[in-house]
Amino acid sequence: MSSIDTTLQTLKLVSPEASCNTDLTKGPWLFDTGEAAYGPGSSQEDLAPIDTPRQGELPAVYREASDAELTARILAAKETLGERVVVLGHHYQRDEVVAFADFIGDSFQLANAAQTREQAEYIVFCGVHFMAETADVLSRSDQAVILPNLAAGCSMADMADESSVEECWEQLMDLYADQRTTDGKAAVIPVTYMNCSAALKAFVGKHGGIVCTSSNAATVLEWAFARGQRVLFFPDQHLGRNTAKAMGVPLEAMPMWNPRKALGGNDAQTLLDAQVILWHGFCSVHKRFTVAQIEKARAEHPGVRILAHPECPMPVVDAADEAGSTDYIQKAVAQAPAGSVFGIATEINMVNRLAAQHPEHTIFCLDPVICPCSTMYRIHPGYLAWVLEALVDGVVLNQITVPELVAADAKVALERMLAARP
Numbered sequence: 001m002s003s004i005d006t007t008l009q010t011l012k013l014v015s016p017e018a019s020c021n022t023d024l025t026k027g028p029w030l031f032d033t034g035e036a037a038y039g040p041g042s043s044q045e046d047l048a049p050i051d052t053p054r055q056g057e058l059p060a061v062y063r064e065a066s067d068a069e070l071t072a073r074i075l076a077a078k079e080t081l082g083e084r085v086v087v088l089g090h091h092y093q094r095d096e097v098v099a100f101a102d103f104i105g106d107s108f109q110l111a112n113a114a115q116t117r118e119q120a121e122y123i124v125f126c127g128v129h130f131m132a133e134t135a136d137v138l139s140r141s142d143q144a145v146i147l148p149n150l151a152a153g154c155s156m157a158d159m160a161d162e163s164s165v166e167e168c169w170e171q172l173m174d175l176y177a178d179q180r181t182t183d184g185k186a187a188v189i190p191v192t193y194m195n196c197s198a199a200l201k202a203f204v205g206k207h208g209g210i211v212c213t214s215s216n217a218a219t220v221l222e223w224a225f226a227r228g229q230r231v232l233f234f235p236d237q238h239l240g241r242n243t244a245k246a247m248g249v250p251l252e253a254m255p256m257w258n259p260r261k262a263l264g265g266n267d268a269q270t271l272l273d274a275q276v277i278l279w280h281g282f283c284s285v286h287k288r289f290t291v292a293q294i295e296k297a298r299a300e301h302p303g304v305r306i307l308a309h310p311e312c313p314m315p316v317v318d319a320a321d322e323a324g325s326t327d328y329i330q331k332a333v334a335q336a337p338a339g340s341v342f343g344i345a346t347e348i349n350m351v352n353r354l355a356a357q358h359p360e361h362t363i364f365c366l367d368p369v370i371c372p373c374s375t376m377y378r379i380h381p382g383y384l385a386w387v388l389e390a391l392v393d394g395v396v397l398n399q400i401t402v403p404e405l406v407a408a409d410a411k412v413a414l415e416r417m418l419a420a421r422p
């Protein structure tokens with residue numbers, strides 16, 4: 001059997017209004033030599049920035065190997081490297097890759113899990129670019145973090161680049177010049193979702209701000225409101241809006257910042273009255289979920305429990321029974337009485353894995369058009385075999401290194417998040 005995954009061919013059946021393309025049946029290396037792009041499964045509206053890292057060509061021996069050959073090569077390389085390597089697999093990663101992971105989790109759980117392997121000289125992160133950066137920030141200086149395919153980025157993370165955020169900050173500082181500190185509170189506190197570049201984590205670290213995950217966003221917003229009159233939240237508008245709304249912030253106090261427009265497309269008074277300024281970013285996977293899908297699931301499965309990730313649009317989160325992070329969704333499923341029915345609004349690989357792990361329940365993804373995270377999908381067993389065999393030969397490929405000064409500021413923001421934990 002070829003190593004090219006054909007299990008997602010259902011994409012060929014997409015309806016005309018679907019935004020995913022049909023290239024999932026091809027090997028990701030077919031996309032790794034041309035222009036910067038997000039590759040198989042991506043929304044055709046998602047354009048990768050010019051400076052997106054580009055993966056060089058994967059050697060033919062890995063492109064042409066069968067599944068069985070790749071499995072044997074990966075297992076042999078892991079065996080040879082032993083405790084010197086730790087392989088991390090994100091929840092949204094394909095099964096053929098997760099099968100080789102020493103730890104499976106979300107981005108922050110994985111960055112921390114790597115630290116439990118003291119002998120590990122190499123951390124192979126089967127996830128996307130910002131996750132590998134975070135692992136590098138948190139790892140020891142003698143550990144190398146490796147991303148098997150450099151083209152595995154995150155379209156949401158790329159929606160907030162450093163220069164656009166700096167420009168936004170300057171405009172806000174001018175606008176809030178008279179309110180720099182009122183009642184001991186700063187005019188605005190920057191809060192970034194974990195899904196951003198290390199440079200933006202460093203930006204919030206330098207400006208009195210903090211990082212959040214989808215598990216702790218409410219705690220982090222409370223931390224920020226204790227220190228600031230308002231919050232600038234990036235890059236995911238949906239996580240920011242859903243979390244702040246649940247905390248009682250009215251929608252009219254949450255203007256959106258469009259980086260292509262002066263004052264983000266707002267008038268000055270709106271920004272003066274704002275409590276949370278939401279960056280115009282989103283996840284291409286989670287924005288696909290709709291209220292109509294929930295209504296259909298409820299009609300077809302009476303008693304179904306709808307779980308939505310907070311990266312989904314607000315109407316979807318409002319219509320769901322519960323909203324929570326990947327960790328929350330996993331625990332909700334694990335703790336439910338046998339025979340429960342779940343309709344889940346998150347990435348398909350994770351939903352399928354949950355369904356396989358919990359045959360006692362009925363579990364399905366709310367999106368009928370299978371659309372995995374296109375960027376996670378760039379990690380294929382062929383790339384994993386390539387970087388592991390190179391390590392056996394003493395060659396470190398695709399190392400992700402965050403410059404020291406950036407890492408120091410980013411670490412400040414990450415440590416504030418840890419300290420803010422409930």
Ligand code: SF4
Pocket residue numbers: 092128153154155156157195283284285286347373374375376
């Ligand atoms: S699921 Fe969305 S936010 Fe997560 S890595 Fe993929 S594109 Fe980025």
